[in-house]
Amino acid sequence: MKNDVNLTVQALQRMPYYLQHLRKVDENGVQIISATAMANVLDLNEVLVRKDLSMICTSKGKPKSGFPVKELIDNIEDYLGYNNTMDAVLVGVGSLGKALLGNNEFSKFGLNIVAAFDIDEDIVGQVVCGKKVFPLEKLQNLCERMHIHIGILTVPAEFAQEAADRLVGSGVRAIWNFALIKLNAPDHVLVQNENLAASLAVLSQHLRNEMTEESKGVDLNEHTAL
DSSP states (O other): OOTTOOOOHHHHHHHHHHHHHHHHHHHTTOOEEOHHHHHHHHTOOHHHHHHHHHHHOSSOOBTTTBEEHHHHHHHHHHHHTTTSOEEEEEEOOSHHHHHHHTOGGGGGGTEEEEEEEESOTTTTTOEETTEEEEEGGGHHHHHHHHTOOEEEEOSOHHHHHHHHHHHHHTTOOEEEEOSSSOOOOOTTSEEEEOOHHHHHHHHHHHHHHHHHHHHHHHHHHHHHHO
16 A cells, blocks of 8 residues: 555545445456446546555556556555554444444454443343443543544434543544534544435435426426417
């Protein structure tokens, strides 16, 4: 892996998509892949893809052929840290929390949820998808003892800030936040928000616009027919 690579946030976010496609073509026996082929499949700009791959690949792409697939896979996995398992804890074992605990795909990306926490006495003590659910009071002890630096928040919004404060106080340096609230965190703690409501708003607005345009088209056709 190129040690001096400093990708933009946008390029970094494209890497998992590249990796997913590269793994697929590797399984099909493809050894060399071009930026053009990648761009066509992922519906991205060819020049952008070539620049991304050139920055991450340890060897130069071959003109008119492309980049070595296995080498690209290794380079991207190394850069993203997928080869170094990242232990994490999850706070909030509701419906979403249980779904994340049962997601076996995380291991492909180097994420290992070692334990879950909740305040509900009916859930505490249970084993959910192979993960023991502990009372929230034990969060700091476990995080410090196991050197946990990633926390996943799937609690209701009204409890999110308190849970985030507990994670920060336990030494967590990165929070994956699924709660529908903006968290306050120290500068050294990265908060990655997954705002489902915001995504739904985008989908809803798109659908409304599409249906409005279709309605206008129908009205225009009916008027023309008259």
